[in-house]
Amino acid sequence: MIHHVWGLLHHPDREWHKISDEHETVSHLYAHHVLILAAIPVVSALIGTTQIGWTYGGTATYRVTIANGLALGVAFYALILMAVGVVGSVIYWMARFIDNRPSRRDCIIFAGYIATPMFLCGVFALYPAFWFCMLGMVIGVLYSAYLLYQGTPSFLGISHKRGFILSTTTLGIGVLVLEVLLMVIVLLWSMGTDHSVVWHFFR
Template sequence: MILSHLKGLYTHPKQEWHTIEQNHETAHNSLTHILLIALIPAICSYIANTQIGWNPGAGDLLYLTPASALYMSAGMYFGLIAGVFALAYLVYWMAKTFDASPSYTQAFELASYTATPLFMVGFSALYPELWFMMLVGLAGVSYSVYLLYTGVPILMKIPEEKGFIYASSVVTAGLVLLVALMTGSVILWSNGFGPAIQ
């Protein structure tokens, strides 16, 4: 069922990972989950950019034009989904190094559920204050990393010691992906695809 494990991952993550491992979902279910969850930051940032405005720290609030906000939200949406696919591929690719043999669907399942808290951080855009978004973002990143460290040994069926090193490798790869996405954004912005302020 779509979003069926969401509550369990927040209330009792280890038990929920065991449930996920015992009842692996289809690739379609994991894809539907990530397609829905990735809407949260895209929609919330669109609303914040066009209706609420951003406070840069001094001066008036900044608003984007609806067209510009739509392009940026769509780019964010597809970028987040591509990031989850890339992370799942890295989890799948690194598995042999750690004596694990997951299917790509299992790797995608792990990536999509560990990315969920990061995507839920998108709700913080509805209160676009930098300090608030930083606190919520830090909490989301921390919980995503926690889910990754608890989920890898269970889903990959490896000892916790190997799972720790495996998860650390995935976190490092995730940081590289994040830097790549940010670099891509900077390149696009510098080539005329930046936001248009009202």
């Protein structure tokens, strides 16, 4: 639930045990955590791109219209919600050789909570300079990695040795998913301004 945010940031080891004891459902996770926090990067990007405008360096900025911004924001939001389920399913698949394999439900819930720093760092999109958003992403990834390594043994009930292996693999795949998501997001928001922006980004 949303009250777990402070615990995950301040004392993650204790908070993972609290989350584990709640035995919540995936629908409860989405309703009380993911749907709320995933709105942070979406709303921030909507405000930043419509009021300030994208910048990839230099003085040129590319603003998105409100209409396009709303449409792209919905697509952005849907992608984030889908990504949580994908990463959770990947964790479940990678844990298939573990004797006390965690359930798919637990893996998706785990993915939803380790994404918390990424959601919070979405506020960086209020000032949508490329370098600034990348800084926010790096901070979010680093703390999400910390939560991942802290939570794998305690929440998923896996030994520290197996937890380290699973965490490392999950981190690599998670970063790959994040990179694909970031590329799609950049393309979506760029298309909301001008097609020349896409060329400017990839040239």
